[in-house]
Each structure stands twice: as structure tokens, then as C-alpha cells.
Amino acid sequence: MKRLLYPLIASALITIVPFLLTFEKGQDIVRGLFGYEYFALLLLIVFIKNKLARFSLANRKKMPVYTGMTIILISLIVTLVAIAWIDLQNQLAIKGWPTGWYGTLPFATCALAIAMVWKIKPFRFNAICFILFVALMFHLEANNRYAAQPLAQFPTIDYLERIAPKPVQRKRIAEDYKAKYIVTDSVTITRDYVDTARNNVIILVESWGLPLDIKRFERQTNLFNGITTAVGTHNRMYSRTRTAEREDLMQTCTRDSVTLHRDTTFLPKVFADIGFQTTFLFGGDSLEHYRYKYIRNIGFGEVIYGKTTSKGKQLRDTEIIARIDSILADTTQKHFIAWTTADTKFPMPEFPDIYYSNADAIDSAYSSKLHNDFVVIANLARRHPETRFIIQGDHNPILSPVGFQEKFYKRWVPFIVLN
Template sequence: MLRRKLNILYFVLPALVAAFFAYVACRVYDSPLLHGILSADVLFLMVLLLLPRFNFSYKLAFLAPAAVWAAVDHSACAYATLIFYALMILVASVVPRRCRFLLPVYALFALLFVLADAENFFYSSVLLTLPDAWGLAKFFWWGALLFIVVPPLVVSLELLFARKVLWSARRVELSHRAGFAVVVSVLLLNAGLNFLKPQQPILDFTVYKWFHQFCMPGVSRHNTILNDDIRSAYPVWEKEKSVVDDFSKPTVMILVESYGVKKSLDQTRALLSPFAYSHARFLGLYPRNASHTQGSEWEDFGALRGKIREEPLPLKFKEHHLQTWYVHGYDSEFYARGENYSKFGFDKMLFKEQFEAQGLPSCRNGFVGICDSAMIVYIDSLLSEPTPKFVYWTTLDAHPLYEWSGMFEKSYFCKIFSLSDVDCTYFTLQENTLRMIARLAEKHPEYRFIVRGDHRPMVSIEQSDFVQSFYFRWVPLVILN
């Protein structure tokens, strides 16, 4: 009896291990993805490999739940999932039940599920696909961790626990009836608890969610509804309305890194306070389609997810005889900006390497790059020239991680709101940059200033609820002069 209970334990552990790291990542980084605590795909793979070999017709019953779901959902991703499960059943049916054959088959599928789960996390959190995430792995330790360390580690742990029931001396074998009963019972349990507590599913359907990316691009499962208090306090910009109504007017468009909307109305007022006395033409909230920096830039330029929907914004200014500039205090290779952004119509593009050559100082915050204060001085010199310009600047100082940022003088909001170290650092960095922008706009009334955020802060290692204190895909928008 004890041995049977231990076999059941080892039967569940691989599915738990497969889901664990992605589950923790979604919790820590406040991903909009609702992640289960057991991997349905690994659990079903275990069942299939514990069934007798061949008898493929009996195994068709295991396709019934996926077939019912495909018929109800009636989407391409549901049918793609059905086909994938059919392939998995076929492979599991013909592979010999000996260790040297089971081991590579199990490891291959397990690795596939882990990588798909990692991509699901990136996509639902920051709308990045796997190739983008590979590129980011060079800049974020958690990117390297997810794609270099975690997948083989997870698969190794899955193999460690699965060996007890798959290819030990007392290998477990299920009848088709028992296997089907396990699958149906788990699905019913998951559905029942989902109905009672939808915020935390038991099973995580990695394959289906991965296919879902291709069926519903740009859709992220997250509540973006604003509370009534902030809706009544600030106007909301109409999503389809352009922020630019005159392309002949000299303009500075500033994308403020991680400039989000706090769920606390008082703290949002504090983040907008640098512009409170500037007689702004618009001071309110803006709904973002994208939720990462480059996506927001492309959205501002008139493109979304790499596809230009209309004539790019910089090109429209260029057609009205304005010089077009893109400036950013980080590397030109990041997001391949230096290679791609001239396609949008920018005459001049300057990045960290050019500014360092000119002697502009660097700051060490989330990224090491040109200080926002130095960039303000440089942009001031550009605006002082007689040639009218369109300048697009993406700030850098407030990029996470805030645990890496050094502060000299804290914002007075830190004491007013009793902010944590992470929140205090965020407020201080944002306030410093925003006050400089407000002063620059006051100094150059001939230029229209359009200031808005790219996304809420994405990451905090020390404070998991920090990201959750911001609304998802809502940013401030300020139009001056």
C-alpha cells in the first residue's frame, strides 16, 4: 500500500516540477498569465507512456477531451492542439517500453513543454516571442536563467521523479481504462475548482496557450478596467484618436521609461505633479496596445508588432520640412534600433555610443546609459537651433531593476506615502526626469511636448507586489504648449 502511494506521488511530481518555475515567474513578475500549478501536458504524457504499447484504437479515447474542446472553442489554435495531442498519442503508442527508448522521448516532449511555457510567460507579460526573448537574455539575468539554466534543470528534475514509475525495476503500468479515468478525473477537478476560484487553475495547458499566441496576437488575458476614482479624476484619451493634429508644428515626443498609472489615486497624482501647474493642453491617461518599450515606440510611430499600418509619424513631420531626430541613451544594438529606425523616417539617430564620444556622462540605474539629465541638456541645445525639428526621445533613468539604482536625495513623496525602498527609488527617478521635462517645455514654448509612458514597471526582485500596484497597459499622457 505504501509503495502504491509513493508511485502516485512520483506520478504527480513531474507535472508539478514542470509548472513550478513558470508559475513562480508569473507570480513574481505579475504576469497577466493565469498559470496552473500542475502541467497538464506532462501529466498526460506520463499517463500515455504508462499505458500498454500499441492498441492505438483504445488510445483514441484520450483525444475525446481535446476534440470536445476544439468543437466548442472552434478556433485554429484548438484544432492545432488537437493535432498535437494526436501526434503525442501516436508517438507514445509505438515507442518501446524500455528505458533507452522512453528516456529520449520523454525528455524531448518535456523540453518542448518547458520552452513553450517560458515563451507563454514572455508573451503574456511583455508581448515578446521566443526569438525576442533570446535576444533579451543578453541583457536580463532572468532571460538567461529562463533559456539557458531553467529548461535543462526542469527536465532533469522531471526525469529524476518520472524514473520511479516509468523505467524503474518495478515500472508502473496502467490499463487504458485506469489511464482514461485519471485524465477525466483531473480535468473535472480542474474545471470544478476553476469555477470556484478562477484566479488559480490547477492545470496549466502549455501547448494550447502556446498555439493561442498565433490565433490571438496582441491579446493578453488581464483586466485593464480602471477604478471609478481615477476615471473621475483624469480624462482618458480616446484610443483611436491621434495625439498629433498638426505635423507642421515643431514637436518633442518623449517616451518615459516605466511611467505607469498607480492604482492609488494619490500616488498617481504625485507622479503627474511635475506637470500640475504647466497649463497642459491634456493631462490624463492613455491606453497602450503594447506593453514593452519597443512596442510602445512602434505604436507611437504608427506601427504595431513590426507591421507599419500607415505612413510613419516621423515621415509625416519630415514631409512638412521638419528635421526628424531619434535620441536614446542606450546602445543602438538593443532592439536593433540603430539598424531599423531610419526606416520610419528619422534623419538623425543618436545613441549611447555617440553621446559618450561627445563626453555626456553615464548613470548606473537599471541599465548603464546616458543620464536623463545629460540628455535634457543635449535636447535643449537641439531646440535652441533655428531649424524646426521633430525629436523623439526615449528616457532611461527609470528602467528597472530599481534594486540596482543608486539615489542621493529621495523624493519627498517617499516619506508622505511611507514608500518601500523599491517604490521610493521609482518615484525619485521619475520625479527627477519629469521635472526636467516640464522645465524644458517651459523654456521652449515654440515646441509642442507630448509626454507619455511606455508601460508599467515590469520587474522587482525584492517586492513582488510592486508591479501589481500599477494598472496594466495604462500610462499617463501629458501634452504641453
């Protein structure tokens, strides 16, 4: 038992002593109980030391294996001290403290740890691998259940994370957005703003994400000046168009407590029941994402695609707008229309290399296409002031160069309600 317990205690010694000696009242630093890398290195040090001890004094000078193992043992000890030094620097960097006398801690704790395990009986190499695997799995499972106190510490990973370039913060909405626009986690925008007393057009704009630059968003919304009812942003759980198409059209979702069967009511069914003509339009292929299946299940009375199987052609967004205009011209009945745009879909045909195309060129093409879509949508909304328009993004731009993706918030999409 002590073959396993001593290395574990020794690794905890190297991990915890610097933490305790640099501890400040009120600090909130999550710290593992033992160093996983120390634990592995100590097991290997004992293993190699035992191999060296088996060589007789007479054979040591004749066998190059002995020299090789001696070098490996020294390398393991140096690595142990180096990782302890990195771990100390990680902790001091958080506080902004100089190294000072704390620089002696890695040498002292590593020396004590090696002394603790030096005399214990080693495990076989296969057993060491198995122990390390089980320890890692146990740490991950415990971390899933109680992340506030991890079991293991990984100094090298912490160091790499510390020195890596910091990505742009794209998850938390800036205060200037919150001060000017509606910011919500709700996915019930469509349900909240549809109007059962008049026509409704629900538009899902492909790859329309919320820009980090609020002035860029203001330029987009200015195209709808004079006809906006509400402007804001909401959070998407998934970056998938097919998920957005379904969740934006949900009215209610219930689950049976016994059978766990989920029953979903969609808005097209609700509007059809009160006499609306319901229509879904998409200028692309009906086979994409198996759209023809789930759109049929949502319950639209009429479905229009640019392509069905091998027939037809891709319809541009301007062509779809013309069709919506003709549908709204029919005043003999009320209409509920849902349309997913396609012109701003990634990857764009003119940029086949998804991640290594020029980010500025992609930004220019994307902005131009998005602008064109908004202009024709705004013109349509002005021609039909009696119709409620609800415009939302499906997800932030993906399948594009990282430099371009970093201009948008993750999982946040805008919405605009017109008329």
C-alpha cells in the same frame, strides 16, 4: 462504440445532474457538457476492474499484485466521489447555498456512473491515454471557436481557482479615473496632438504605468501644473518598449488587399516632408532590441544614442534633456524630436534580483527617478512654451517583484500633453 460512449455518458451524468438540480432562472454560469476528470477515472476504473477479474480465485491470496490493484480500484472510486463532491461545492459556492440534501448527489451519481460502465469491455492503457489526449485537444479547439459552451468541465481546476487568493483587479479602469481624466483605447495619442505649426517633442517614459492609486497619479501630474493641455490614459496591446516606440509614431497603416503587403507611414517622414528637422534620442545602447534598425526605418534625419556598438557610454536622462534643450535653441528651423527615457528601466542596476528584491525599496527608487525625470521635463517645457510636448508611458512596470507590479494597471499607460 459503447466502450467509449458509456463512460462519456456516465461522466456527463455526474457533471450535469447537480447543475440542473441547482439551476435558477436567469443564471449565467458556463458549464461543460461532461467532466473530463470523471471520464478519465471511469476509463481507468473499468481497466483496473478487468485486470482484477483475470485473477483466478486460487491465485488471489498468493499474489500481492491483486491486493495492490484492489487498493488502486478503491482509490479511483474514492477519487471519483471526492471530485464530484468538490464540483458540487463549486456550484453551491457560486450561489452561496448550504450543502443540505445536495450532499447526496455525488454518491448517487457516481454509483450510477460506475454501474453504467462496470460491464463494458476496457481499453488498453495506451488507448486510454490517446483517448484522453484527443478529448482534451477537441475540447480546446471547440473552446477556441465557441467559448460560451465548453465541452469539458474541470472541477479540480475550478476548485483551485476558487480557493486561490484573488489578485488585485488591474484591467478595468476605476470610475474616479474616468470622471477626471481622458480614458481611451486609442493608440493615436501622438498623431492626435502633434502640431505641424510648431516644434514637437515626443517623450516615451520607460516603465511609466498608470497607478491604481489615483492620488499617486495626481502627484505626478501636479508637477506640470499650469502647462498641461490634456491628461489621461490609454491602453497598450503589448508591454514592449520597441512596440510603443513604433506605434506612437505611426501616421497611417494600410494593407494591400491582394498582396497583403503592409505599408506604414511614420510621423518623422511626414514632418520631414514639410521642412522639420527630425531627431531621435536614446541614452542607452543602439543594439538594445535592435533599435538602430527599426529607428532607421522610421525615418529620422538625426539619431543620437548613448552607446553605439562598443563606443560611448550610457547617458542619463538629464544629459539627454540638455541635448534636447540645445536642439530647441536652434530657431532657424522647426524640430520634431522623439526621446525614449532610460533611468526608470527595469531591472534597475541597484536591484539585480528581478522578482525577489524588496518591493518597497524598488517603489521608492522608481518613484524618485520618475519624479526627477518629470521635474526636468516640466522645466524644459516651461523654457520652451512655443513647443508642444507629448509624454506617454511605454508600459506598466514589469521585470519587478509582483508586489510592486500590482500597484499599476495592466497595459494602461498615462499620457500628458503640454503647451
